[in-house]
Amino acid sequence: MATTYFTEDHEWIRVENGVATVGITDYAQEQLGDLVFVELPETGRTLKKGDTAVVVESVKAASDVYAPADGEITEANAALSSDPSLVNSAPTADGWLWKMKLADEGQLSGLMDEAGYKAMIG
Amino acid sequence: MTGEPLLHLPLEDMHVAAGARFGGFAGWSMPLTYPAGVMKEHLHTREHAGLFDISHMKLISVSGPGAADLLARACPLDPAKLEISQSKLTFFLNDEAGILDDLIVTRLGEDRFMVVANAGNAAADIVHLTALAKDFDAVVEPLDRVFLAIQGPQAEQVLAGTGFDVPLLTFMHGVEPRPGWFMSRSGYTGEDGFEIGLPADDARQLVEKLLSDPRLMWIGLAARDSLRLEAGLCLHGNDITPDTDPASAALMWAIPKELRASGDFIGAAALRTIVENGPTEKRVGLKAEGRQPVRGGTALVDEAGNPAGSITSGGFGPSVGHPVAMGYVVAPLAKSGAKLFADVRGNRIPVEVYALPFTQHRYRKG
Numbered sequence: 326m327a328t329t330y331f332t333e334d335h336e337w338i339r340v341e342n343g344v345a346t347v348g349i350t351d352y353a354q355e356q357l358g359d360l361v362f363v364e365l366p367e368t369g370r371t372l373k374k375g376d377t378a379v380v381v382e383s384v385k386a387a388s389d390v391y392a393p394a395d396g397e398i399t400e401a402n403a404a405l406s407s408d409p410s411l412v413n414s415a416p417t418a419d420g421w422l423w424k425m426k427l428a429d430e431g432q433l434s435g436l437m438d439e440a441g442y443k444a445m446i447g
Numbered sequence: 448m449t450g451e452p453l454l455h456l457p458l459e460d461m462h463v464a465a466g467a468r469f470g471g472f473a474g475w476s477m478p479l480t481y482p483a484g485v486m487k488e489h490l491h492t493r494e495h496a497g498l499f500d501i502s503h504m505k506l507i508s509v510s511g512p513g514a515a516d517l518l519a520r521a522c523p524l525d526p527a528k529l530e531i532s533q534s535k536l537t538f539f540l541n542d543e544a545g546i547l548d549d550l551i552v553t554r555l556g557e558d559r560f561m562v563v564a565n566a567g568n569a570a571a572d573i574v575h576l577t578a579l580a581k582d583f584d585a586v587v588e589p590l591d592r593v594f595l596a597i598q599g600p601q602a603e604q605v606l607a608g609t610g611f612d613v614p615l616l617t618f619m620h621g622v623e624p625r626p627g628w629f630m631s632r633s634g635y636t637g638e639d640g641f642e643i644g645l646p647a648d649d650a651r652q653l654v655e656k657l658l659s660d661p662r663l664m665w666i667g668l669a670a671r672d673s674l675r676l677e678a679g680l681c682l683h684g685n686d687i688t689p690d691t692d693p694a695s696a697a698l699m700w701a702i703p704k705e706l707r708a709s710g711d712f713i714g715a716a717a718l719r720t721i722v723e724n725g726p727t728e729k730r731v732g733l734k735a736e737g738r739q740p741v742r743g744g745t746a747l748v749d750e751a752g753n754p755a756g757s758i759t760s761g762g763f764g765p766s767v768g769h770p771v772a773m774g775y776v777v778a779p780l781a782k783s784g785a786k787l788f789a790d791v792r793g794n795r796i797p798v799e800v801y802a803l804p805f806t807q808h809r810y811r812k813g
Contacts, residue, residue, distance in 0.1 A: 358669065359486035361763040361770075362739045364792070380792065382740050384485045384763045385669050409738075413484075 330393070330433050331442035337417055338393050343430060348421040349381070349390060349412065352446050358383045360409040365401035366423055372396060374432055379422045381412065394432035396425040456502050457593050457647040461654060465665050472668055473567035473684075475503040480667040488670035489765040492636055493806070496599035497666035498657055505569035506590040506629060506644045507562040507576065513583030514558045521579050522552065523693070523702040523712045529554040534619040534631055536701045538693060539575060540714030544721060545689035546696065548572050549681065553621035553631055561621065561629050563594075563642070565683045592629070593650035598640035598674075600809065601662045606641060609656035616641075618810035625649075632811060635671065637678025637804055639811045676771050677764040679732055679803030685743055686730060686759045686773055692718060695726035695775065728756055729781035732803035733772040735761075735796050740770040741789040747776065747798060748788050755780055755787050764805055771805045772798070 327341040335353035339346045354360070362382040372378055372392035379390040379401075401423045405411055412420035427433075437445065453476040456462065462469070467478035478500065481488065491497060509518060515526040522537040529535060531554050539547040548568035553561045564572045569589075577587045597606055607613050614622050614630065618639070621631030627646050634640040645653065657663050666674075672682070681687045687696045692714075699707070699722070706712065707722065735741045742761045749755040754777075761772030780787065785800040 358480055359484050359765075364739065364794075382763070384489075384673050384765065387740070387742065 329439060330436035331439060332393055332436055333445070334391060336390060336393060338433060338436070340427065340430060340433065343427055344399060344424055345394070345396065345427050345433075346421050346424050347378070347390070347393060349416055350442070351416050354413050354416040354420070357381060357388060358385065360412050363405040363409045363412065363422070365403070365405065366398045368398050368400060370398045372398065372425065378425075381409075390422060392425065393436070394425075394430070395428040397428075398423055398425050400424040454503070456500055458500055458502070458650060458654065461651070462500065462665070467665070467667060470668070473503055473565070475566055477503060478665065478667045479669045481665045483664065485667065485669040485673065486765045488664065488666045489673050491664055492599045492666055492670065492674055493638060493766050494599070495662045496597060496601040496605045496640075497636070497670070498654070498663050499596040499598065499666050499671055500593070501596050501642070502592070502594045503566035504594050505564045505566070505572070506592050506594065507564060507573060508559070508588040508590055509562055509576070509585060510559040510588070511583070511585040512558055513585040514560055517576070517580055517583040517585040518552060518560060518562075520583070520712060521576055522550070523706050523710055523715070523718070524552060525703055525706060526552065526554060526560060528703070531556060532616070532620045532622050534621050534633060536698075538698075538701070539572060540692070540712065540718065541689055542714060542717060544692040544694075544714035544718035546683070546687045546691055546693065547575065547689055549683050549687060551631070551633060553629075555621070555623060555629075567684055590644065592627075592644040593647050594642065594644045595650060595654070596634050596640060596642045597657070597663070598634045598636040598638045598666075600639060602638070602640040603811075605657060605660045605663045608660050609653065611653070618812050635678075635680055636674040637680070637806055637808045638674075639809055673762055673765060676760055676762055676773070677766055677804065677806040678808060679773065679805065681730075681773075682760055691730070691775070692721050692726070694718065694721045695728055695730065697730045726778060728775040728777055730759075730773060731776050731781050732801040732805065733758060733761070733774055733776075733787070733798050734801040734805075735770040735772065735789065735798045737796065738770065739791060739794070739796060741772050741791055741796060741798060745789045745791060747774065748790070749780060750786060750788070758789065767805050773803065776800060
């Protein structure tokens with residue numbers, strides 16, 4: 326059974342068997358506007374919570390997407406190299422950004438669930 | 448502008464009703480995008496027509512027997528040589544020939560001119576011009592107008608479709624089609640189109656009629672920026688500033704030859720010296736390899752890693768489908784095809800000097 330968390334930075338994290346799939350929320354993609362480039366991380370890179378994992382670039386600006394916890398990148402969504410607009414059209418499905426093996430899943434325990442996130446964005 | 452409350456467009460309610468997302472620009476709360484999004488808005492303008500609310504920009508009337516002489520002092524321009532209805536791009540320069548603002552001046556009559564100023568500089572422009580006017584028999588009058596731009600290959604048809612009798616104008620000409628209106632065939636997208644300054648009540652009626660035409664949609668400031676960047680047009684504050692001069696900015700074409708030699712405009716002496724010595728850096732188009740945009744503020748280096756300039760505006764060009772940028776490059780490398788590199792978060796991105804514009808201008812010249 327997967328658990329999905331949400332951050333105040335408008336990321337979603339779906340955790341299954343210690344591996345987190347991370348993306349940005351529909352609200353976030355709408356705020357950013359049309360994406361034209363996603364700078365993806367290399368597989369095997371280790372990240373600390375708060376490190377920049379991915380940079381998403383809209384027509385106008387670049388925005389960092391942070392690692393929600395410590396861990397190691399196991400996969401980046403290669404489909405985004407040729408079609409960054411997947412993040413706009415399917416932010417919580419085909420537009421996922423990266424997967425990481427979590428060092429300590431407990432680091433996510435303070436995050437919001439979907440109801441909490443929806444209440445935050447209002 | 449930090450801490451200052453933002454100014455609001457007279458038609459703000461219409462933008463709210465259209466679902467605009469707002470952001471601050473040059474002291475104004477401006478529609479950045481509408482629900483279609485920057486990409487669709489940009490492409491729609493190039494394919495059909497876009498409606499822009501540019502009321503943050505300022506129309507300034509300059510009139511009186513000394514109006515032409517005032518403008519000849521304030522700008523590297525020969526206003527007396529403009530035909531009636533002719534418009535010209537020009538500048539206010541400081542004593543060092545730095546660009547205080549870029550402006551469009553249109554001759555409306557024998558001794559009447561319309562000056563269109565950028566939002567962020569308008570207040571300073573008015574102070575500057577009013578102070579200069581003391582020595583001339585001329586009146587400087589900022590006008591309270593809604594200012595709209597209709598841009599794109601179908602702009603003329605859409606405008607005519609409202610029942611408005613579109614005056615016969617070619618690119619860079621302007622007239623007063625009705626009392627209180629100013630209209631020019633010009634714009635900031637590289638496309639054919641019009642800019643219309645008019646009283647707010649008239650503007651509401653015109654906008655309602657215009658938007659009933661499906662060929663037209665509201666276009667926000669985000670697409671306005673990507674459109675002008677593809678067209679190679681400068682944004683004051685980014686690509687031209689009080690620290691850049693018309694020679695470095697590759698804008699000498701806007702200054703008549705005889706004025707370069709003998710003009711008495713503010714900044715003339717400094718500009719002559721810069722031209723004689725040759726500018727050390729020049730504004731050029733820049734095309735990054737791949738899809739990753741290089742943004743304003745990014746430093747450029749040559750192949751050996753020596754500093755070679757910097758990017759002043761950069762983003763993605765929806766019509767050309769690749770990153771587009773402009774910036775200043777050291778003079779020896781400021782030629783098409785020169786190879787440079789931009790450092791973007793540790794990635795060394797190859798950047799080529801590219802002849803502007805990225806999208807060909809499609810102005811109605813005749």
